[in-house]
Amino acid sequence: MKLSCTVLLSVILPVVLSPSYSFAMHISEGILPFSWALFWFIASAPFLAWGLRTLTRRSASDLSSKPLAGMVAAVVFIISCMPVPVPTAGTCSHPCGTGLAAVVLGPTLGVVVAAVALLIQALFLSHGGLSTWGANLFAMGVVGSFAGFFAFRTLRACGAGPVVAAFAAGLLADWATYAATAMILAAGIRGTSPFWPLAGKIALAFVPTQLPLGIIEGAITAGMVSLLHKKRPDLLARTALAATEGEGR
Amino acid sequence: MKRATVLGALFVLVLLCAAKSPCAAEKWQGIDETVVQKIAKEHGREAKGALINTGEGDLQLFAFLVAGAIGGFVAGYYWRVLLEGRKKGS
Numbered sequence: 001m002k003l004s005c006t007v008l009l010s011v012i013l014p015v016v017l018s019p020s021y022s023f024a025m026h027i028s029e030g031i032l033p034f035s036w037a038l039f040w041f042i043a044s045a046p047f048l049a050w051g052l053r054t055l056t057r058r059s060a061s062d063l064s065s066k067p068l069a070g071m072v073a074a075v076v077f078i079i080s081c082m083p084v085p086v087p088t089a090g091t092c093s094h095p096c097g098t099g100l101a102a103v104v105l106g107p108t109l110g111v112v113v114a115a116v117a118l119l120i121q122a123l124f125l126s127h128g129g130l131s132t133w134g135a136n137l138f139a140m141g142v143v144g145s146f147a148g149f150f151a152f153r154t155l156r157a158c159g160a161g162p163v164v165a166a167f168a169a170g171l172l173a174d175w176a177t178y179a180a181t182a183m184i185l186a187a188g189i190r191g192t193s194p195f196w197p198l199a200g201k202i203a204l205a206f207v208p209t210q211l212p213l214g215i216i217e218g219a220i221t222a223g224m225v226s227l228l229h230k231k232r233p234d235l236l237a238r239t240a241l242a243a244t245e246g247e248g249r
Numbered sequence: 250m251k252r253a254t255v256l257g258a259l260f261v262l263v264l265l266c267a268a269k270s271p272c273a274a275e276k277w278q279g280i281d282e283t284v285v286q287k288i289a290k291e292h293g294r295e296a297k298g299a300l301i302n303t304g305e306g307d308l309q310l311f312a313f314l315v316a317g318a319i320g321g322f323v324a325g326y327y328w329r330v331l332l333e334g335r336k337k338g339s
Contacts, residue, residue: 028281030297031289067327085277093280123303124312130300185285189292198292205284 026121026136027181029129032188040184041134044111047142051112058109068235072101073113080114080140081121084216089208095217096140099148099173100224103166104235110145111137135184143180148173148221162236163226170221174214178206 032040059065079097086093097117101110118136121127128136148169155165186199228235286296303309 026281027285028296029299031285031294033294063330070324070327083277083279090276091280091283092277120316122299123301124309124316126299126302126304129297181285185289189289189294191292193292198288202284202288205288206280209280209284 026118026128026140027132027185029122029126029131031129031185032132032135034131036184036188037131037134039134040132040138044115044134044137044142047108047111048115048137051108051110051115054106054108055112069105069109069113072105072109073116076101076113077117077120079220080117081125081127084213086209086212088212091209093209093213095170095213095220096144096174096177097217098140098144098177099151099166099170099217100221102145102149102173103152103169103221103225104228107145107149110149111141114141114145135188136181139180139184140177144173144177147176162229163222166225167218167222169218171214171218173221174217175210178210178214179203182206 055065055069076097079095079100082094083092084094085091096114098110098114101113105113115133115137118128118133118140122130122133122136151172152165152169155168156162160168182203183199185202186195190198225236289295303312
């Protein structure tokens with residue numbers, strides 16, 4: 001069993017890590033008109049400010065908050081530029097990681113770590129763009145983090161275990177991110193075309209790739225949360241698990 | 250040891266095959282190209298080059314050096330704070 005898993009990883013990892021596949025879903029530089037790019041910067045700014053304020057407040061009472069946020073930002077950066085080939089669609093895409101960030105840090109800090117990850121990707125990897133940073137942040141950071149957090153919180157409130165809730169958080173964070181990307185893109189490029197048919201067309205085009213990838217992201221999130229729940233339950237107790245008892249944010 | 254060598258060789262072989270396959274770039278395009286850029290192009294919007302192109306010459310190397318230096322100082326500072334705590338006077 002152990003050997004077969006190792007062999008499987010030896011085959012899958014290079015395919016996943018191969019540099020020739022480094023393309024993904026972020027909206028590229030120049031796709032959105034200036035007015036829409038500016039709009040999404042303005043829409044994302046309050047959430048980013050809220051996240052930074054949460055980080056400052058939390059780090060005043062807990063010294064490990066910033067290193068933990070930094071570590072999760074590194075995880076989100078890696079996950080969100082990790083192209084995964086989807087054989088059913090013949091394309092590549094990537095998970096988002098914001099579901100995991102929302103569970104471990106809370107949704108507002110999820111926005112902050114997504115902002116950092118997207119900025120580094122835009123600057124160094126031409127993955128997304130600086131002018132579309134606000135739009136990508138809104139889709140992946142704001143929508144992804146809050147969708148993941150509320151999925152986790154709702155399922156926990158209904159009595160689901162943390163691993164099941166984490167699966168739903170990863171799944172919905174991924175799907176919500178791509179649904180938001182479809183709407184942002186449709187709003188920006190539609191010109192005189194009607195909005196909803198175009199948004200539906202883009203969302204449907206995402207489905208063959210993102211349907212299985214969302215499930216993979218759910219499994220990744222569930223696996224990570226399961227590990228943390230066993231090894232470091234204190235990391236979860238301060239945020240999403242606490243939130244189910246009405247304490248965290 | 251022997252198993253590790255075989256697995257290592259397998260890893261490198263698959264990596265090379267995946268990276269060098271002539272059809273890989275077309276077949277496994279990202280959905281930014283197959284969906285986002287394609288539909289945007291249909292509506293008259295095309296992707297542009299990066300606003301700050303760090304891929305020119307050794308600029309990317311320099312950028313990674315600066316980012317590594319800043320990141321190293323920040324990581325070192327918080328590592329110290331984490332282990333020793335903040336000084337009361339600061």
